[in-house]
Amino acid sequence: MPGFGEALRFWFWLGCVSFGGPAGQIALMQQELVDKRRWIDSTRFLHGLNFAMLLPGPEAQQLATYIGWRLHGTLGGLVAGGLFVLPGALVLLGLSWLAAEHGDLAWVAALFDGVKPVVIAIIAASVWRLGRRTLKGPAPLLLALVAFLGLYLGHLPFPALIAGAALIGYLAAKAGKPVFAPVGHGVTDDFVPDDQQADRSGKRLLRLSMLFAGLLLVPVIGVVLLLGQKPWADIADLFTTSAFVTFGGAYAVLPFIAERAVETYQWLTPADMVNGLALAESTPGPLILVTQYVGFFAGWNQPGDLSPGLAGVIGAVLTTYVTFLPCFFFIFAGAPYVEALIHNRAAAGALAAITAAVVGVILNLGVVLGEAVILTGGRVNWVALFVAAIALIALLRFNLAVHWLVLAGAAFGLARMAIG
Numbered sequence: 524m525p526g527f528g529e530a531l532r533f534w535f536w537l538g539c540v541s542f543g544g545p546a547g548q549i550a551l552m553q554q555e556l557v558d559k560r561r562w563i564d565s566t567r568f569l570h571g572l573n574f575a576m577l578l579p580g581p582e583a584q585q586l587a588t589y590i591g592w593r594l595h596g597t598l599g600g601l602v603a604g605g606l607f608v609l610p611g612a613l614v615l616l617g618l619s620w621l622a623a624e625h626g627d628l629a630w631v632a633a634l635f636d637g638v639k640p641v642v643i644a645i646i647a648a649s650v651w652r653l654g655r656r657t658l659k660g661p662a663p664l665l666l667a668l669v670a671f672l673g674l675y676l677g678h679l680p681f682p683a684l685i686a687g688a689a690l691i692g693y694l695a696a697k698a699g700k701p702v703f704a705p706v707g708h709g710v711t712d713d714f715v716p717d718d719q720q721a722d723r724s725g726k727r728l729l730r731l732s733m734l735f736a737g738l739l740l741v742p743v744i745g746v747v748l749l750l751g752q753k754p755w756a757d758i759a760d761l762f763t764t765s766a767f768v769t770f771g772g773a774y775a776v777l778p779f780i781a782e783r784a785v786e787t788y789q790w791l792t793p794a795d796m797v798n799g800l801a802l803a804e805s806t807p808g809p810l811i812l813v814t815q816y817v818g819f820f821a822g823w824n825q826p827g828d829l830s831p832g833l834a835g836v837i838g839a840v841l842t843t844y845v846t847f848l849p850c851f852f853f854i855f856a857g858a859p860y861v862e863a864l865i866h867n868r869a870a871a872g873a874l875a876a877i878t879a880a881v882v883g884v885i886l887n888l889g890v891v892l893g894e895a896v897i898l899t900g901g902r903v904n905w906v907a908l909f910v911a912a913i914a915l916i917a918l919l920r921f922n923l924a925v926h927w928l929v930l931a932g933a934a935f936g937l938a939r940m941a942i943g
Contacts, residue, residue, distance in 0.1 A: 525562055527595055533560075534591065534606040541583070541607065541807045542926045545772065548583035548809075556590060563590055574861045577874055579769045580850040581809035584608060588854045589861075597855060604851055608843070611808025612815060616839055618802045619819040622795070623835060630937060637936020638801040639794070639896045640907040641928055644914035645804060646889040649774055651919065654882045662702035663879035666691070670883030674778055675890060681779030682768045688880035689873040696872025703875035728856050735852040739763065739845065746841060754825045755841065757788055762814050762842050766849040770874070771881030773803075773810040778888045780817060790821040793895040800892075805929040811846060818842025910935065 525533070533555070541548045549572060556562045563571075568590070575585040584607045591603025625631050658664045666688060673679040692703050743759040761783050769776045777800070784790045791799075799816035806812070822838025823831045857864060864870055897907050910932065917923040 692876025
């Protein structure tokens with residue numbers, strides 16, 4: 524087992540180089556922690572990964588938290604999960620300020636114009652890849668379609684949609700009908716952890732729940748009392764809710780966030796939302812850091828008595844805090860139950876149904892943002908459509924890394940401005 528200092532250096536390095544989304548981040552952790560350093564064996568690594576995938580939130584960050592917890596206890600988990608987020612959060616904070624302060628400059632606008640179609644292609648590739656892996660059979664396909672239509676036409680609340688999908692998958696699995704995912708080896712009907720472990724965990728879970736509630740409520744109430752209701756209470760409410768329903772990655776919850784942030788609270792425009800997604804794609808750390816960008820704009824555009832810059836920073840910090848605090852709670856609370864959770868039939872069924880619905884949710888995100896980028900003023904933006912098509916081919920045919928593709932889009936936008 525490594526010393527705490529050695530692990531600290533590793534987690535900081537990982538946070539600085541964790542580009543490429545969850546698949547790349549998880550592959551990098553397996554290469555470094557299992558194959559190269561042998562800090563954890565492959566069985567425990569896979570158990571931790573399966574556990575993280577059952578939870579809402581960014582699975583790569585939660586896997587890092589779990590491994591840190593196994594190596595050095597609670598402090599190890601806090602360091603591992605925190606440093607997985609911190610470098611990207613600091614970079615994105617600077618980029619958020621650039622977008623807010625200088626977004627009207629010609630070169631910044633041109634940069635974003637080149638990146639926006641790339642983001643649409645990234646979302647389309649995500650739908651294709653996740654759909655191929657998930658929608659095997661009529662039931663998952665139908666659930667994905669219902670989710671898409673429910674959001675796009677019915678404007679159903681995202682948390683209700685996720686809860687409904689989970690209930691359908693849970694009931695189907697309990698009835699012995701694995702229509703969303705086949706029952707694998709070792710999967711059982713009941714969740715029965717070791718008695719002694721469960722007894723200790725019951726007391727521990729109560730203490731953790733009380734601590735989590737205090738850590739969540741005290742800072743939020745303090746900020747609201749000090750700075751006023753708007754937009755701080757809304758920020759805390761939106762992103763705390765999002766943290767509990769982020770199944771299937773950041774793309775799944777973004778329509779819910781965008782609808783509230785753009786239409787309800789009017790913190791930013793649809794174009795700003797696409798810009799934030801592009802920036803989050805091109806920085807290290809989990810993609811859900813895009814919420815920090817939204818929080819920055821919430822403070823920037825509704826600063827009250829504060830300067831826009833200070834309000835933006837407070838909005839970003841508050842957003843990041845309430846987004847990731849539940850991630851640590853889920854890991855620390857559920858870690859003693861890992862073996863039982865990953866072999867639980869009902870939990871697997873619920874997760875599989877949620878994943879199927881998430882395909883439709885991400886498709887809805889792509890359609891909504893695609894309309895904003897490719898259909899401008901009621902007319903097709905053929906340049907944007909061409910860039911999106913080329914980017915999609917680069918992703919699906921040549922497997923080009925996302926951050927390089929985003930940078931290529933930015934370069935294209937600047938080159939187009941220079942030529943035109």
